[in-house]
Amino acid sequence: MSFTANCPICDAAIHLAADTIQGELLECPECGTELEVMSTEPIQLQEAPQEEEDWGE
Ligand SMILES: [Zn+2]
Numbered sequence: 001m002s003f004t005a006n007c008p009i010c011d012a013a014i015h016l017a018a019d020t021i022q023g024e025l026l027e028c029p030e031c032g033t034e035l036e037v038m039s040t041e042p043i044q045l046q047e048a049p050q051e052e053e054d055w056g057e
Pocket of ligand 1: 007011012032
């Protein structure tokens, strides 16, 4: 069993492992944005806050 969620940035479908936990960080395969799992039931993704990594663009 796995979850599917949509990237809040580009709306791409993202497949999440069944053992995904709240607070987990992942990267959108489409736009590369780092996303944080805000909740697992239902799945909610949010763009992860930029903290120490500031690589620019
Ligand atoms: Zn995306």
